[in-house]
Amino acid sequence: MAHVEVRDLTMAYGDFVVQRGLTFTINRGDIFVIMGDSGCGKSTLLRHMIGLQAPQSGQICYSGEDFLLASETARAARLRSFGVMYQQGALWSSMTLSENIALTLEQYTNLGDEEIRELAAIKLALVGLAGFEDYYPSEISGGMQKRAGLARAMALDPEILFFDEPSAGLDPLSSRRLDELIVELQSSLGATVVIVTHELPSIFAIGTNGIFLDAERRTLVARGTPQEMLSAGGDPKVRRFLTRGEMT
Amino acid sequence: MSFVSIQANTQMSSSCTFSLSRPEPDVLCLRLIGTWTVAAGLPVLTDVQAALKGMARLRFDCHELGGWDSLLLVGLNRLRRETEQAGVLFDDTDLPDGVRRLLQLSTAVPERQGSRRETVPVTWLARIGQTAQASFAGGRALLIFIGEMTFSFGRLLRGQARFRSADFLLILQQCGAEALPIVSLISFLVGMILAYVGAVQLRQFGAQIFVANLVGLGMAREMGAMMTAIIMAGRTGAAFAAQIGTMTVGEEIDALQTSGFSPIDFLVLPRMLALILMVPLLCLYADLLGILGGGFVAVSSFGLGISQYYDQTIAALSLAQFGLGLLKAVFFGVLVALAGCLRGMQCGRSAAAVGDAATSAVVTGIVWIIVVDATLTVIYDILGW
Numbered sequence: 001m002a003h004v005e006v007r008d009l010t011m012a013y014g015d016f017v018v019q020r021g022l023t024f025t026i027n028r029g030d031i032f033v034i035m036g037d038s039g040c041g042k043s044t045l046l047r048h049m050i051g052l053q054a055p056q057s058g059q060i061c062y063s064g065e066d067f068l069l070a071s072e073t074a075r076a077a078r079l080r081s082f083g084v085m086y087q088q089g090a091l092w093s094s095m096t097l098s099e100n101i102a103l104t105l106e107q108y109t110n111l112g113d114e115e116i117r118e119l120a121a122i123k124l125a126l127v128g129l130a131g132f133e134d135y136y137p138s139e140i141s142g143g144m145q146k147r148a149g150l151a152r153a154m155a156l157d158p159e160i161l162f163f164d165e166p167s168a169g170l171d172p173l174s175s176r177r178l179d180e181l182i183v184e185l186q187s188s189l190g191a192t193v194v195i196v197t198h199e200l201p202s203i204f205a206i207g208t209n210g211i212f213l214d215a216e217r218r219t220l221v222a223r224g225t226p227q228e229m230l231s232a233g234g235d236p237k238v239r240r241f242l243t244r245g246e247m248t
Numbered sequence: 249m250s251f252v253s254i255q256a257n258t259q260m261s262s263s264c265t266f267s268l269s270r271p272e273p274d275v276l277c278l279r280l281i282g283t284w285t286v287a288a289g290l291p292v293l294t295d296v297q298a299a300l301k302g303m304a305r306l307r308f309d310c311h312e313l314g315g316w317d318s319l320l321l322v323g324l325n326r327l328r329r330e331t332e333q334a335g336v337l338f339d340d341t342d343l344p345d346g347v348r349r350l351l352q353l354s355t356a357v358p359e360r361q362g363s364r365r366e367t368v369p370v371t372w373l374a375r376i377g378q379t380a381q382a383s384f385a386g387g388r389a390l391l392i393f394i395g396e397m398t399f400s401f402g403r404l405l406r407g408q409a410r411f412r413s414a415d416f417l418l419i420l421q422q423c424g425a426e427a428l429p430i431v432s433l434i435s436f437l438v439g440m441i442l443a444y445v446g447a448v449q450l451r452q453f454g455a456q457i458f459v460a461n462l463v464g465l466g467m468a469r470e471m472g473a474m475m476t477a478i479i480m481a482g483r484t485g486a487a488f489a490a491q492i493g494t495m496t497v498g499e500e501i502d503a504l505q506t507s508g509f510s511p512i513d514f515l516v517l518p519r520m521l522a523l524i525l526m527v528p529l530l531c532l533y534a535d536l537l538g539i540l541g542g543g544f545v546a547v548s549s550f551g552l553g554i555s556q557y558y559d560q561t562i563a564a565l566s567l568a569q570f571g572l573g574l575l576k577a578v579f580f581g582v583l584v585a586l587a588g589c590l591r592g593m594q595c596g597r598s599a600a601a602v603g604d605a606a607t608s609a610v611v612t613g614i615v616w617i618i619v620v621d622a623t624l625t626v627i628y629d630i631l632g633w
Binding site for chain 1: 289353354356358359599
C-alpha cells in the first residue's frame with residue numbers, strides 16, 4: 001500500500017538544479033533508505049518531504065493527498081503525523097529532555113501533566129535513556145543526544161519517522177544498536193521509516209526499499225532493496241557505492 | 249493491525265474502558281475495551297489497584313481492544329508498578345505483540361545508577377556561600393583574562409601576535425563607520441536635552457547665553473564619551489559576545505587553538521584595538537553633534553543668535569577639555585571590548601548560553617563604564633583638571 005508518492009520532483013536552489021525528475025513510492029511499513037554520494041541532495045530531498053523547502057516542480061502525496069497543495073490546516077495535521085530526527089539531534093537546548101518531548105504533547109493532546117511526564121519517561125526508556133528526564137541536552141553525550149532526538153521524534157506516535165543520517169558520528173556498536181532500535185520501533189509501532197544515510201552496514205541491515213541519487217546525473221539512478229541494487233545488471237556506480245568501490 | 253494512525257486518533261473520539269473478571273480464584277483478568285490512545289485519554293485505574301489485593305497473577309484480554317498507541321504503554325507501566333508493589337505476577341502474554349515488545353524495550357536498558365537528578369534543598373547560608381564563591385571565581389576569571397590580554401598586547405608590540413588584517417578592517421568598519429547613524433541621533437538628542445535642562449534654569453537669571461558653556465563642557469568632558477560608550481556596549485559588546493559565544497558552541501575556538509592560534513590574539517586583540525581606535529573617534533563626533541543639538545535648542549527656543557552661541561562655545565572650551573573626554577573614551581573602548589570578549593569566551597555550549605553571554609556582556613559593560621566614569625571624574629577633580 002503506497003504511503004508516500006513522489007512524482008516528477010525537481011529540487012533547486014535558485015537556478016542550480018539539485019535533482020530533477022524524482023519519481024518513487026514508499027509503501028506503508030517500509031524502511032526506506034535514501035542513499036547517494038555526498039552532495040547529491042539526500043538531505044535536501046528529506047527537507048522537501050517534510051515541508052521545510054518547496055520544490056521547483058513536482059508532487060509529494062501522503063496517503064494519496066497532495067502535501068504541497070494542502071490547506072494550511074491539512075498541512076499542519078499532516079506535519080503532526082511526522083516524526084523527524086535531525087542530524088545533530090536538534091534538541092531545544094533551553095529545555096530538559098523530558099520537556100523536549102513534552103512540548104508537542106502539551107500542545108496537541110489533552111493529557112494531564114502527570115500522564116505527559118510518564119509518556120515522556122517511557123519514550124526515553126524506549127531509547128535507553130531511563131532516568132535522564134531532567135538533563136539538559138548540553139549535559140549528555142552526542143550519542144545520547146541522538147537517541148533523545150529519536151525519543152522526541154516519537155512523541156506523537158508518528159505515522160512516518162524521518163531520519164537524517166542517524167548513525168553519523170556514532171561508534172559502530174551504538175550505530176548498530178540504533179539500527180536495531182529503529183527496526184524494533186518500526187515493527188512495534190507499524191510506522192513507515194524514511195532514512196537518509198550512506199552507512200553501508202545500516203543500508204543492508206535495515207533497508208527494505210530505497211533509492212539511489214546520483215550527484216553527477218542529478219537524478220535517481222536505482223531503486224528497490226539494497227540487494228536488488230547490488231545484483232548483476234544494476235547501475236555500475238550504485239554497485240561501486242554499495243561495495244565501497246570493490247566491485248566494478 | 250495494531251497500529252493506529254494520528255489521523256485516525258483525531259477522528260475516533262470513542263473512549264477506552266476496561267472490565268475486570270476472575271477466571272481463577274487468584275487470577276485477575278483485565279479486559280481492555282475500545283481504543284487506548286492519546287486522543288481518548290486514560291481511564292482511572294484505581295479499581296484495578298484495589299482488585300489486585302490477594303491475587304497471584306494479572307493477565308489481559310485484548311479481544312475488544314480497538315487500537316492503541318503510547319498511552320496504553322503509560323497505563324500498562326502504571327499497572328506493572330502496582331503489581332510489583334503488590335507482589336503480583338504481571339502476565340503480558342495476551343497483550344498485542346507490538347505492545348509486549350515495546351514494554352520489553354522500555355525496560356531493556358535499566359536506569360543507570362545515580363543518573364536521576366536529586367534536588368537537595370539549599371539553606372540560605374549555603375546559598376550565600378555559593379554566591380560568594382561564584383563571585384570570587386568570576387573575579388579570578390576576569391583577572392586571568394586581563395592578564396592574557398596584557399601578554400597579547402606584549403606580543404602585538406613585539407610583532408608576534410597573529411590575526412587576519414581583513415578581520416580587523418571588517419571589525420573597524422562594523423564598530424566605527426556603521427555606528428555613526430545611531431551615535432548621531434543619540435548625541436544630537438542628548439545635546440538638546442542638556443540645553444533644555446540648563447536653559448530653563450539659566451533663563452531665571454537672564455543668563456541663557458551660558459547654556460553654550462553647559463552643553464559644550466557637558467558633552468566634551470562627560471556625555472559624549474559616556475553616551476558613545478553605552479551605545480557601543482549595547483551594539484558592539486553584545487555582538488562580540490554573541491559572535492565569540494557562537495564560535496565557542498561550534499568548537500571554532502577549539503579549532504583555532506589546535507591550529508596553533510591563540511584565540512585571544514586572533515579574536516580578542518583585533519576587537520580590543522578596533523574599539524580603542526573607534527570609541528574616541530566616535531566620541532569626538534558625538535561631542536560635535538551634541539553641541540549642534542544644544543545650539544539648535546538655544547537658537548530655536550531661547551532666542552540666542554547662531555554666532556553668539558558659536559563664540560560662547562569657543563570661549564568656554566579648550567582643547568584640554570576634549571582631551572579629558574577622549575581619555576575616558578579610550579578607557580570605555582577597552583571596557584566594552586573586555587566585557588564583550590570575556591563573556592563570549594566564557595560562553596557555555598548551547599543556544600541559550602549565547603543569549604546569556606550577550607545579555608551579560610551589555611550589563612557588565614555598562615556597569616563598568618559608569619563605575620570607571622565616576623572614578624575618573626573624581627580623579628580629574630582631585631588633579632584639578
